[in-house]
Amino acid sequence: MDPSAMNNPELLNFINQEKERAMVNEMVGKLTNVCWDKCITGTPGSKFSSSESACLANCARRYLDMSMIIM
Numbered sequence: 001m002d003p004s005a006m007n008n009p010e011l012l013n014f015i016n017q018e019k020e021r022a023m024v025n026e027m028v029g030k031l032t033n034v035c036w037d038k039c040i041t042g043t044p045g046s047k048f049s050s051s052e053s054a055c056l057a058n059c060a061r062r063y064l065d066m067s068m069i070i071m
Helices: 003-007 009-039 050-070
Strands: none
Touching: 009 050
16 A cells, blocks of 8 residues: 555545444444343243343443443
8 A cells, every 4th residue: 555545534534434333343242242141041032021121221231331431
């Protein structure tokens, strides 16, 4: 890549947007894994039980809150 291309504001903006998108995707993946393992204890059916839904919502909120504190 041409070194002068790194001074292009459009390219830098695109790179930053892609980095942010990758971070969000990573966070969603981790959140899904952590909360699924914590809240879904049996074999999932066609819908979540009320306790599973509540657990997933609370887990996701706590995970996002902690992620915001860390960032």
